Amino acid sequence: MGSLYSEYHTWLHAVPAGWKLTFLVLLSTGIFWIQDPVWLGVACALTVVVYLSLGKARVQGHALLRSLLIATALVLAFHSVLHQPMVGVVSSLRMVAATLLSISLTLTTRSADLQQVLECMLAPLELLGVRTSNFALQLALMLRFIEHFFAVWKRLDESHRLRTGKGGGLRLLAPLTIQMLQTARRVADTLDVRLGK
């Protein structure tokens, strides 16, 4: 499964992931405190400049941009219908600025680098009993399980078609869940052997 990272190198690729993420959080938080549409417009224009400066690296982000444009259009239309267009404009400017920065971060930062930064940021969750040190293993297992899900689903669907002549659809969710829970138990046994009990 591929990520949205762009191999086409830009100036933003050279900035460390931690710096980019910190800047994103600070700027996004700051944007939400600004009420003046003029200043929001300036902030938005700056983020558009940053995004456009990524050149060919933007290609990977077209789908994300499409979602953003649709959401923006709908927010503007919604508030126009309610006769409060300025609320729509302010909300849209905030959303566009924060999202363009986020897309720029995603396109120019490797998943592994972001994962390292996020593991550090989420470390306080250890106090709540959440084992963040295991994230790398859990992410890797997650990707393997996704492939396995489809393999099992396909097998169940073929069996259902053989018996009934029709696809199984959502009826397969229950047997799929049982089979995957059993797979998880086997994977856990394997981890016990490999990582030690």
Next chain:
Amino acid sequence: MQHRNHSTALIALFAALMAVLGLIPKIDLPLGVPITLQTLGVMLAGCLLGPRRAFQALIVFLVAVAIGLPLLSGGRGGFGVFTTPSAGYLLGWPVGAFVAGWIMQVLHASSPRRIALSAFVASMFGGLMVIHLGGVVGLMAIAGMSPTQALMGTAVFVPGDLIKCILTAVICHTVARGLPDWQFGKSSA
């Protein structure tokens, strides 16, 4: 260590389930919020894993989304999704899974039928109410809606989510019959 490895495998499994459910086509409604089966994944995680592991499974999934994997419905991913009107729903997922798991734990049930009923109640509170509360907060903060407008905006998803609560109950009932030793809502399954 054995229990820890089992938890690791289950957390990864349900994070994967969320991704798989996101690949089933979505329907787009006004304000760009999609109807997907991923909320079903939240409900199942809570009912089957217990509060802590369900919470962690959803955190792992959201981390995967944040680092750029296109795991949300429509192939969306990256930090940008946390700045759109649906961000409240996303951030409500781990909390909703935790609440569903906690309620499942409290409603300790033995027979498959009672497990199904408990799963329905847990899904209603965790998978529906908590997530919709998160969604309302998100719509207010990002789309600039008033509480009433946000509540009305989120209400359109309630019928679909009620169906998912029923589906969760049916699936838990089947799991209870197929895996009689499975401890619903507990961290020692």
